[in-house]
Amino acid sequence: MNNVVNKIISEAKNIYDNIKQKKKPSLETPIRSLSNVKYNPEDGFFELNGKTKTRTLTASTVKTFAQMLKMMSLSKKLVKSDDIATKREAYYVSKNWGNARFKEQPESDTVMDDIEAMFEVNREQLGFTPEEKGGEIAGKLVVIDKNQDTGKDVRIDCTKFGSGSYSIPSNVEELKFETKAKFILAIETAGMFQRLVKHNYWKKANCILISMGGVPTRACRRFIRRLSDNMKLPVLVFTDGDPYGFLNIYRTLKVGSGNAAHINKYFCVPKAKFIGITPQDIIDYKLPSYPLKEVDIKRIKDGIKNDPFVKYHKKWQIALKQLMHMKVRAEQQALAKHGLNFVISDYLPNKIKKQDTWLD
Amino acid sequence: MTESTINLNSFNKQKEEKKIESKFKKNNVNAHDLAKKQRDISIAEFFEKNRHLLGFDNKRKALLTTVKEAVDNSLDACDEASILPELEIVLTEMSNDRFRISIEDNGPGIVKKQIPKIFAKLLYGSKFHTLKQNRGQQGIGISASVMYGQLTTGRYARITSKIGSTHPAHYYELAINTQKNKPEIKKDEERVWSKDHGTKIELDLEGSYLKGHQSVDEYLKQTAIINPHTTIIYVNPKGEQIIFPRASEELPNQTSEIKPHPYGIELGILMKMLSWTKEKNMKLFLQKEFSRVGSKTANEILEKAFIPSKNKPSRIQRDNAEKLIEAIRSTKIMNPPSNCISPISSSLLEKGLKKEVNAEFYTSVTRPPSVYRGNPFVIEAALAYGGLLSSEGSIKILRFANKVPLLYQQSACAITKSISKTSWRPYGLQQSSNNIPQGPCVILLHIASVWVPFTSEAKEAIAHYPEIIKEIKLALQELGRNLSRYVSKKRRVKDELKKRSYIEKYIPSVTEALKELLLFTDIEEKNIIEILEELLEKHRGEIENVEFDEKKNLEYDKEFNSIGKEDENE
Numbered sequence: 001m002n003n004v005v006n007k008i009i010s011e012a013k014n015i016y017d018n019i020k021q022k023k024k025p026s027l028e029t030p031i032r033s034l035s036n037v038k039y040n041p042e043d044g045f046f047e048l049n050g051k052t053k054t055r056t057l058t059a060s061t062v063k064t065f066a067q068m069l070k071m072m073s074l075s076k077k078l079v080k081s082d083d084i085a086t087k088r089e090a091y092y093v094s095k096n097w098g099n100a101r102f103k104e105q106p107e108s109d110t111v112m113d114d115i116e117a118m119f120e121v122n123r124e125q126l127g128f129t130p131e132e133k134g135g136e137i138a139g140k141l142v143v144i145d146k147n148q149d150t151g152k153d154v155r156i157d158c159t160k161f162g163s164g165s166y167s168i169p170s171n172v173e174e175l176k177f178e179t180k181a182k183f184i185l186a187i188e189t190a191g192m193f194q195r196l197v198k199h200n201y202w203k204k205a206n207c208i209l210i211s212m213g214g215v216p217t218r219a220c221r222r223f224i225r226r227l228s229d230n231m232k233l234p235v236l237v238f239t240d241g242d243p244y245g246f247l248n249i250y251r252t253l254k255v256g257s258g259n260a261a262h263i264n265k266y267f268c269v270p271k272a273k274f275i276g277i278t279p280q281d282i283i284d285y286k287l288p289s290y291p292l293k294e295v296d297i298k299r300i301k302d303g304i305k306n307d308p309f310v311k312y313h314k315k316w317q318i319a320l321k322q323l324m325h326m327k328v329r330a331e332q333q334a335l336a337k338h339g340l341n342f343v344i345s346d347y348l349p350n351k352i353k354k355q356d357t358w359l360d
Numbered sequence: 361m362t363e364s365t366i367n368l369n370s371f372n373k374q375k376e377e378k379k380i381e382s383k384f385k386k387n388n389v390n391a392h393d394l395a396k397k398q399r400d401i402s403i404a405e406f407f408e409k410n411r412h413l414l415g416f417d418n419k420r421k422a423l424l425t426t427v428k429e430a431v432d433n434s435l436d437a438c439d440e441a442s443i444l445p446e447l448e449i450v451l452t453e454m455s456n457d458r459f460r461i462s463i464e465d466n467g468p469g470i471v472k473k474q475i476p477k478i479f480a481k482l483l484y485g486s487k488f489h490t491l492k493q494n495r496g497q498q499g500i501g502i503s504a505s506v507m508y509g510q511l512t513t514g515r516y517a518r519i520t521s522k523i524g525s526t527h528p529a530h531y532y533e534l535a536i537n538t539q540k541n542k543p544e545i546k547k548d549e550e551r552v553w554s555k556d557h558g559t560k561i562e563l564d565l566e567g568s569y570l571k572g573h574q575s576v577d578e579y580l581k582q583t584a585i586i587n588p589h590t591t592i593i594y595v596n597p598k599g600e601q602i603i604f605p606r607a608s609e610e611l612p613n614q615t616s617e618i619k620p621h622p623y624g625i626e627l628g629i630l631m632k633m634l635s636w637t638k639e640k641n642m643k644l645f646l647q648k649e650f651s652r653v654g655s656k657t658a659n660e661i662l663e664k665a666f667i668p669s670k671n672k673p674s675r676i677q678r679d680n681a682e683k684l685i686e687a688i689r690s691t692k693i694m695n696p697p698s699n700c701i702s703p704i705s706s707s708l709l710e711k712g713l714k715k716e717v718n719a720e721f722y723t724s725v726t727r728p729p730s731v732y733r734g735n736p737f738v739i740e741a742a743l744a745y746g747g748l749l750s751s752e753g754s755i756k757i758l759r760f761a762n763k764v765p766l767l768y769q770q771s772a773c774a775i776t777k778s779i780s781k782t783s784w785r786p787y788g789l790q791q792s793s794n795n796i797p798q799g800p801c802v803i804l805l806h807i808a809s810v811w812v813p814f815t816s817e818a819k820e821a822i823a824h825y826p827e828i829i830k831e832i833k834l835a836l837q838e839l840g841r842n843l844s845r846y847v848s849k850k851r852r853v854k855d856e857l858k859k860r861s862y863i864e865k866y867i868p869s870v871t872e873a874l875k876e877l878l879l880f881t882d883i884e885e886k887n888i889i890e891i892l893e894e895l896l897e898k899h900r901g902e903i904e905n906v907e908f909d910e911k912k913n914l915e916y917d918k919e920f921n922s923i924g925k926e927d928e929n930e
Contacts, residue, residue, distance in 0.1 A: 012877035019891055057870075059859035059896055066866040069873030076877060100869035 004126060005079050007119050008072050015069075026056040027068060029118045034258030039308035044270025046256045046308065066100040067111050075115065078127025086131040087112065113259070122218070122263040124171060134168030134219035136193060136211040139202030141227075144176040145169070158208070163198060165211070172223045179208065179231050183352075186210045186224060186272070188239035188249055192332045192343070201344050205352070208233070216253050218260075221267045224253070228271060235269055236352065241277030241287070242329035243299040246320070247307065250274050255309050274359040275351045279323040282330045285347070288337055289328035300324050313360050405538055407482060407504060408511065414504045415818035419457060420574070421768070422508060423567030425818070426461055427451075427576050429501030430561055431583060432764060434465035435590065436495050437559070441468035442611055445590045451569065451576065453597040458513060459567045464560040469523035472530045479506050479519050479561065480534040480543030492617040493701050493810055495764050505563060507536045512566035516546050521559040529553035569597045571924060574767045578924030580604065582758060582765035585712035586704060586806065602923060607711060613702040618810060619651040621696040622661075622688045624733030631681050634673045642676070643669035652694040661687045696736040698729030701808045704763065709742040709804060714915035717802050719744035720908040723842040727835050732827035737809030739831045743839040745846065747908050749800035755779075755789065757796070759822075760806040766820055773821035775805050778832035787840035788847035803839070805832065863896045 011027075018025035030036065030048050037046040055061045055068075074093060078085055085093065091108040094101045102108040116123050123129070137143070141158040143166065158166050169175075185207050187193045193211035196202070202209050208227070212220055228235050237253060239245030254272040256264025282289055292300075300320050303310045310316045323329070335343045351357055407414065415425035431447065438445035443466060452460040470478060482503045506517040522529035533547035571577055580594050584604035589611060592604040620629075639645040646658040653661075662669050664687035667680055676684070706724035714722060724742035731737070749756075759766040759775045770776050776796065784790075784797035791797035813823040822828065871888045874880075880888075 009877055012874055016874055016878055016880075016888075019888055019895070022891060022895060024895055057892075057896070059863050062862050062866040062870065062896065066869035066873065069870055069877070073873045073876040098869060099865045 029114045037261045045264045045268035048261045075126040117262045120262045136165040138165045138197045139208040140181040141208045142178040183234045235272040287330040287334040289330040419568035426505040430463040432495035437467035450595045462562045466558045469557045470521045476543035480536045493615045509563040509565035513564040515564040518562040525556040581923045615702045618700040621734035645673045718916040719747035721745040721846045725838045732825045739835045740806045741835040742804045744802045751800040754796040755801040758804040761812045769821035782836045787844040
């Protein structure tokens with residue numbers, strides 16, 4: 001922890017020294033976008049490409065400069081006093097900064113992300129926590145957490161939530177696991193998760209079910225990563241058959257995002273595999289479908305052209321082109337066409353058996 | 361110069377319609393019966409029924425038209441005699457809706473025997489047959505006012521005129537015989553008048569006086585703007601005296617009369633010229649009766665038309681006249697001379713505008729002379745922006761033709777059309793497509809020509825000739841470019857000021873954060889602030905002040921601006 005504080009103070013010292021020498025100080029941050037990441041096939045995630053943005057102190061950057069320094073100071077205080085602040089709380093703290101206060105939370109989030117990228121740490125290390133919920137767990141897993149008062153271990157058995165589920169906490173770094181499951185199944189929608197929990201699919205398939213609820217949060221990604229690494233479990237991903245499911249949900253879980261490339265190392269799940277719904281599934285299972293929306297088509301084109309992950313995986317290029325050609329998309333729930341429990345009785349068992357129908 | 365030589369289109373049309381109408385009403389009458397009913401219509405009778413054509417549609421407009429016609433005549437006369445004009449105008453409300461108008465000038469006066477015809481015979485005048493920049497054109501105006509007064513009040517026009525200190529002043533009371541379009545002299549006597557020379561007309565008429573943007577007050581104010589060499593002393597019906605003193609002692613350029621230019625001449629006019637000319641042969645006819653035709657050009661035209669240069673003009677028949685027009689069209693002829701036009705000059709226009717509105721930016725432009733249908737014309741324009749001008753609603757347009765303000769029919773006018781067809785957004789004004797732009801802006805536009813093409817005899821709007829619209833647009837674009845330079849400079853300075861305020865605003869936060877991180881002393885904090893301020897402001901240099909200063913415009917006259925505006929408590 002003190003490591004982070006040292007980094008912050010040495011950056012501040014650097015600025016101070018520049019000013020004393022009557023030089024204009026500057027702050028250097030990596031550019032946070034898909035254009036500045038490369039796919040590292042060996043380790044299996046996006047890493048920074050080295051392009052940086054230098055903010056030299058001038059009349060037009062003085063505001064951001066002030067806000068970054070104030071945010072660094074807040075971080076130092078939080079770490080030193082072993083406290084935390086959510087993104088929203090940090091935004092409210094800024095209201096006490098006089099002229100340097102933020103008008104809207106997205107402004108403070110951006111500054112926070114810049115600092116995170118600048119020091120190449122994740123925001124938890126800076127004392128900031130996300131307030132977003134992490135995802136839901138059900139199945140053959142015991143999570144070992146700590147009692148917040150006594151500090152004693154607490155065993156949480158994820159088979160004992162009935163028709164409900166266990167929520168992933170925002171900080172998963174200290175959790176320990178016990179499991180005899182054979183694989184992890186990460187699911188896009190809460191609706192599909194509910195169905196699988198209701199019919200105890202995890203018992204039948206001997207697995208752990210995780211509901212991501214759209215694009216997985218950092219906590220959720222880190223949880224899956226730690227669980228799969230520690231317990232040496234394969235990770236199967238089940239999403240809608242559309243570009244959002246492929247490129248936003250699956251790709252972010254597997255290799256990380258362009259926006260937070262500096263921390264993808266910890267937050268990616270390179271061993272994840274995509275079991276469906278693939279474009280070929282739409283044909284093979286004769287699934288009811290909708291026409292692709294304009295934003296879908298844009299996302300496919302953008303993915304083929306700019307996404308380093310897609311560029312590396314030929315199979316994904318073919319699948320995306322196939323979907324573009326079919327001009328349709330299909331939801332997970334479309335499987336209900338063949339009966340409500342078709343997904344449990346036929347689809348999942350078949351798909352899990354036939355590895356050649358998966359995508360990387 | 362008799363009325364028979366004048367072709368008033370609408371008049372003929374009316375006559376035709378009457379014929380047709382009567383034919384259909386009574387089916388069982390023969391041609392002889394019809395012939396009994398068919399007779400000449402006097403132009404005066406025609407006017408009596410169609411007074412709207414001349415600007416007497418309603419009582420308020422009638423009052424304005426009468427003042428306007430008299431002022432036009434006075435100013436034209438003064439300009440021709442090279443006299444700096446001084447006008448005295450008094451409007452008195454006699455009873456409800458009845459006004460007495462008295463207009464007196466210091467012009468050259470009118471020769472005694474001409475007085476009755478000029479004031480009491482329609483279409484009598486010196487200006488219709490000449491191509492020269494004048495305010496008046498047709499010779500209808502003032503006599504129409506006399507007739508209108510006579511029709512609405514039954515009272516005669518009273519004219520006094522004196523042509524020199526050694527001459528007596530002549531006083532007339534005149535009426536118009538509307539059937540014969542002839543003056544009837546009711547009184548004719550010599551009077552003593554202290555003036556050396558000048559003319560005074562006094563009329564009674566039915567009218568209505570309101571302030572506001574189409575009022576006599578507004579009209580006289582705009583007249584003063586566009587005629588800076590004129591002094592006007594005006595008493596309105598409320599008894600308020602307003603003096604518009606002259607802003608320039610300089611007489612406007614004397615304009616000269618020109619012969620018509622061959623381009624744009626029409627067949628009928630050409631044939632009339634052929635039959636009237638005193639020239640003996642065709643070559644001389646072309647050279648002497650038209651401008652810009654020399655010996656070489658005349659030969660070229662005649663060769664193309666297969667007409668021998670020795671032929672007598674009066675012998676040329678219709679088909680040969682048509683060939684002549686064809687030949688003229690295919691021959692390259694120099695543009696007409698522009699010394700026949702007297703623009704006001706862009707600097708005087710700007711000065712006039714400064715007096716009327718207190719804006720932060722003024723610009724003006726005079727275009728080089730151009731030609732439509734053979735008639736030379738010049739466009740001048742001025743623009744005022746920002747300051748005290750309201751940014752709500754459309755921009756204000758001040759239109760002038762041959763130094764006469766145009767107050768009515770704004771939407772029908774070529775000037776308005778050109779303004780809406782010009783794209784103003786790149787120049788910094790808001791505009792929805794093909795509409796008058798919005799914003800704090802006044803545009804003043806003046807067209808000067810030997811013959812201004814109006815859309816009607818009331819001379820309220822300029823006709824849509826493509827050549828005129830093109831020139832107006834070019835003038836507007838030049839104003840626009842000047843405006844956009846100013847607007848973007850203003851924006852730059854504003855940005856710069858904002859940036860500077862940023863420095864002052866955020867440096868304390870930068871320093872405070874550093875202090876929290878590095879834990880240095882308060883003295884060091886002050887020290888750092890000083891270094892930073894110096895560091896950031898060092899390179900920024902001086903900036904120009906573009907803040908609007910109400911007192912900067914010395915020409916602006918607040919009282920002048922309020923003339924013609926509706927009173928607040930009204």
